[in-house]
Amino acid sequence: MKINGAQALLESLKQEGVNLVFGYPGGVVLKLYDEIYKAKFPNILTGHEQGAVHAADGYARATGKVGVVIATSGPGAANLITGIATANIDSVPLVCITGQVANPAIGKDSFQEVDVCGITTPITKHNYLVKDVKDLPRVVKEAFFIARTGRPGPVVIDIAADVFNTELDFEYPEKVNLRGYTGKVSIDERAVDEVVKAIENCKKPLVFIGGGVISSETSNEVRHILDKLGCPSTSTMMGLGCIEPDRNGYLGFAGMHGSYGANMAIQSCDLLLCFGMRFSDRVTGRVADFAPNAKIAHFELDPAEVNKNIQVDFKVLGDLKKTLPLLKDKLNFSCMNFAEKFSAWKNEAVEKGAEHPFTYKVEGDVIKPGALITKISNICDNKTIAVTDVGQHQMWAAQFFKTQAPRQFLTSGGLGTMGFGLPAAMGAKLACPEKNIILFTGDGSIMMNIQELATIADNNIDVKVVVVHNFILGMVGQWQRLFYNHHYSASELNLKRDLVKIAQAMGVRAYRLEKAQQLETELPETLFSKGAALIDVYVPQDENVLPMVPGGKRLDQMVLS
Numbered sequence: 001m002k003i004n005g006a007q008a009l010l011e012s013l014k015q016e017g018v019n020l021v022f023g024y025p026g027g028v029v030l031k032l033y034d035e036i037y038k039a040k041f042p043n044i045l046t047g048h049e050q051g052a053v054h055a056a057d058g059y060a061r062a063t064g065k066v067g068v069v070i071a072t073s074g075p076g077a078a079n080l081i082t083g084i085a086t087a088n089i090d091s092v093p094l095v096c097i098t099g100q101v102a103n104p105a106i107g108k109d110s111f112q113e114v115d116v117c118g119i120t121t122p123i124t125k126h127n128y129l130v131k132d133v134k135d136l137p138r139v140v141k142e143a144f145f146i147a148r149t150g151r152p153g154p155v156v157i158d159i160a161a162d163v164f165n166t167e168l169d170f171e172y173p174e175k176v177n178l179r180g181y182t183g184k185v186s187i188d189e190r191a192v193d194e195v196v197k198a199i200e201n202c203k204k205p206l207v208f209i210g211g212g213v214i215s216s217e218t219s220n221e222v223r224h225i226l227d228k229l230g231c232p233s234t235s236t237m238m239g240l241g242c243i244e245p246d247r248n249g250y251l252g253f254a255g256m257h258g259s260y261g262a263n264m265a266i267q268s269c270d271l272l273l274c275f276g277m278r279f280s281d282r283v284t285g286r287v288a289d290f291a292p293n294a295k296i297a298h299f300e301l302d303p304a305e306v307n308k309n310i311q312v313d314f315k316v317l318g319d320l321k322k323t324l325p326l327l328k329d330k331l332n333f334s335c336m337n338f339a340e341k342f343s344a345w346k347n348e349a350v351e352k353g354a355e356h357p358f359t360y361k362v363e364g365d366v367i368k369p370g371a372l373i374t375k376i377s378n379i380c381d382n383k384t385i386a387v388t389d390v391g392q393h394q395m396w397a398a399q400f401f402k403t404q405a406p407r408q409f410l411t412s413g414g415l416g417t418m419g420f421g422l423p424a425a426m427g428a429k430l431a432c433p434e435k436n437i438i439l440f441t442g443d444g445s446i447m448m449n450i451q452e453l454a455t456i457a458d459n460n461i462d463v464k465v466v467v468v469h470n471f472i473l474g475m476v477g478q479w480q481r482l483f484y485n486h487h488y489s490a491s492e493l494n495l496k497r498d499l500v501k502i503a504q505a506m507g508v509r510a511y512r513l514e515k516a517q518q519l520e521t522e523l524p525e526t527l528f529s530k531g532a533a534l535i536d537v538y539v540p541q542d543e544n545v546l547p548m549v550p551g552g553k554r555l556d557q558m559v560l561s
Contacts, residue, residue, distance in 0.1 A: 001171075005133040006035040006164040009097070012140035013041075015172045018068050020044065020059070020430060022052040026072020027112065028099035028161035044430065044459060047451030049076050051423040053083025054449065057092050058427030061410045062385060062435075064217065066093045066147050067427065073099045074112030077158070078119070082417060085123040087154045089414030090238065091215055093147040094154035095140075096120075102162040103131050116158040125153035133166040138173055145176040149183030151302045152215055185301060187318035189326065195273070195297045195314050196330045199338070202271035202295075204345045205231045208254070211238030211413065212276020212301060212320060214406040219243075221324040222275060228331045230339025232349040234262035236277050238413040241403040249346045251353050255283040256549045257395040261353015263547070263555040268349075272296045276320050279309040280414065285555040299323050356547065356560050358399040365516045369393065369468050369539050373400040375519045376438060376466065376527065384436040385410060385428050389421035389445030392474030395545040397440040419448025425463045426456055437462070438527070443469045443493055450502065456532045457507030464527055465508075465534040467499055470541045478544050482559070503534040510534040 003011070009032065013021070020042045025033040036043050046052040049071045056067030067087075071077050077098040087094045100106065101113045117127045126146050128139045136159070143155040199205055207226060213219055219242040226233055232249040235242055237258075243250045252259030254266055263285075266272065272294040277283070284290040290310060297314035300306050306315045316323050331338070360370030373396050382404045388394040388411040403409040410428060412420040425439040446467055456463055468474075473491040480488050503510035511526055513519070513535060526535055547558040 001169065002167055003170050004031070004035075004165055004167050005136055005159070006032040008133070008136050008168060008170045009140065009159070009164075010035055010039055010041055011170060012137050012172055013068065016066070016140070016144045018066070021068040021070055022046055022055045022059075022427065023070030024049050024052055024072065024076060026076045026099065028073045028101060029070065029164070031161075031164040032070070032099070043070070044455065046423065046455050048449065049079035050083055050419065051449050051452045051455065053080045053094070053096065054086070054420050054423035055427035056094055057083060057087050057420070058387065058410060058424030059431040060087070060092050060094060061424070062407055062428040062431040064215070064407070065431070066095055066144055068095050068097065070097045071099070072112070073101055073161070074114050077116045078114055081119065081123070084120060084154050084156070086412050086415045086417045086420060088123045088125070090412065091152050091211065092154065093152035095143050095147055096154055096156045098156060098158045100129065100158045100160045103160045106131075106160065116156060120156045123154070124156050127156035128158065130157060130159045130163055133163045133168045136163060136168070137170065141173045142176050142178060145178075145183065146181070150185070185303070185318045187322055187326070188316070191314060191316045192323065192326050192330060195316060195327065196334065198271055198295060198297065198314065199229070199273075199331070200334065200336055204269045205229065205271040205273060205342060206265050206269035206294075206349075207231060207233040208266070208272055208274045208277060209233065209235040209239040209242045210275060210277025211236060213239055213242045216276060216301070216320040217406070218320045218324050219406045221320070221328055225324065225328050225331065228328065228338060229342060230346060231342040232265055232346045234258075234265060236280070236283055236413070237398050237411065239277065240398060240409040241406045244404060245402040249350060251349060252358070253398055254555070255280075256285070257399070257545050257547065259353060259358060260356035260547055260558060260560065261349060263549070263558060264352050265349045266291050267293070267554065267556045269294045273299075275299045275324065276301070278305045281309070284310060285549045285557075286552055289554040299327075367513060367516050367519065367537055367539050369396040369543060370400050371516065372466070372468065372519060372537055372539070373397055373440065375523060377401045379524050379527065380436060380438065383434065384408065384438060385432065387411070387421050387425040387428055387437060387439045389439070389441040390416045390418045391442045391445055392470070392478065392545050393440045393442045393445075393468035396468065418445040421445060422449050422452045422465065425465070426452060426461050429461050429463050437464065439463060439465045441465060441467055442474055443467055443471065443499065444473045446499065447497075453503055453506040453508050453534070461532060462530065463532050465532070467534065467536045468539055469499070469536055470539050470543065472541050475545070477541070481542065481544070483550070499534065499536045508532045508534055510536065512536045512538070514538045
């Protein structure tokens with residue numbers, strides 16, 4: 001079949017099951033967008049390329065599918081960088097298609113030329129520069145294979161402008177043959193046997209669940225393992241939803257703003273079973289004193305993450321889809337009654353956590369963030385997906401929103417990207433139209449990509465935006481309050497912007513809540529109304545996210561009040 005490169009790209013996307021892309025046109029991708037127009041290929045025009053890549057990210061996180069974004073050359077491609085880095089550190093599968101200047105103009109500082117491959121090499125799983133149209137189908141096939149296999153991640157395809165116009169005999173490859181990469185990691189069954197022996201010999205095991213469990217779709221395996229062991233469990237923030245929040249023995253998420261019970265259990269356990277996590281500094285506290293009494297078993301797909309931040313005693317490399325069922329089977333084969341053996345330890349960990357639960361102080365008719373998010377959590381069903389931006393509201397959402405299942409809490413964990421939330425929520429809704437999407441954001445974060453309110457209105461995307469509005473860059477202000485003598489340097493947002501009017505001007509219904517009683521009288525109706533809405537909620541400026549592990553401290557050295 002004789003077609004041009006632009007048509008070949010669209011046919012290749014169809015072969016990969018892509019039914020929606022996010023993008024922003026420009027000079028060198030005009031031929032591609034002309035073919036998108038002719039083919040009526042679904043494209044969501046965002047207000048900014050950064051909004052497009054975060055929307056593709058939200059689409060991918062909500063479904064596990066590969067998100068796709070398109071941008072033009074130069075500034076268009078460069079505007080994707082923050083979103084690509086966000087996806088990369090959180091292991092989100094993306095294919096980012098960028099236009100490049102035509103072949104004769106490459107390397108000559110031509111108009112709107114940047115070295116996309118050079119810029120993105122450190123923040124992608126792989127990237128390509130396509131200069132020959134004959135390579136295009138193969139490259140697309142490889143890009144999707146790389147993005148979705150192994151440890152997922154973003155792949156960039158940079159395409160010279162003349163490639164879109166050049167014809168080829170199109171044939172989409174059936175297989176991928178990449179030297180040195182299969183997407184698979186061999187399993188050492190003996191390593192699992194060693195972990196089982198360690199479980200049989202320990203007294204205080206703790207299961208620690210990371211985002212890799214969500215990526216690998218193995219939360220059910222983890223729940224079966226916990227049923228067998230009957231020991232306490234915790235998660236990273238990226239692992240929220242793998243364990244039911246009301247499961248007996250689940251201590252909440254751990255780390256800098258994690259639960260008292262989880263952090264104390266990590267410091268007290270004698271065996272830490274870690275599934276699909278990378279030991280971020282926000283999780284470990286002071287590395288030298290992390291889990292000081294425990295032997296650590298690390299079940300991990302990516303060899304680069306093992307012994308990178310924390311030295312472990314047992315490394316179990318391989319896809320969790322294979323290693324966790326193997327662990328489950330070997331535990332079932334054991335004649336030991338683990339639940340009985342570990343029941344006292346589980347009760348001890350749960351009772352310890354109950355000493356300092358996530359809480360907030362009621363003060364008159366003031367709306368407290370914890371009360372707001374608790375109310376929303378209580379009235380939402382298990383089909384709700386919570387999306388967050390980054391800052392205090394993100395931590396309050398992690399603490400008080402009861403995430404019932406995987407892919408129901410979408411947040412920028414590793415990079416901590418303000419501005420992620422609004423476009424990601426938009427992408428999640430387009431991916432899962434049957435689900436309720438609620439964005440928790442702050443008055444700082446919302447301004448970073450607020451133009452996407454217009455995208456939501458233009459495309460009738462039903463997202464509820466809840467602004468936790470405290471007139472300050474909340475987390476920055478908290479650190480300044482606690483550690484910099486209340487010097488609010490460049491963090492206060494006592495400006496004259498009116499978020500309600502901004503939203504309304506962009507075509508989104510908007511409301512303001514200032515009194516606690518409005519959480520009962522007005523909030524439910526607004527949340528369950530049809531269509532997008534922004535709810536601007538005023539909360540106290542000096543409210544802190546607690547507990548908190550200060551930088552350089554141990555997990556058990558938490559600021560509690």
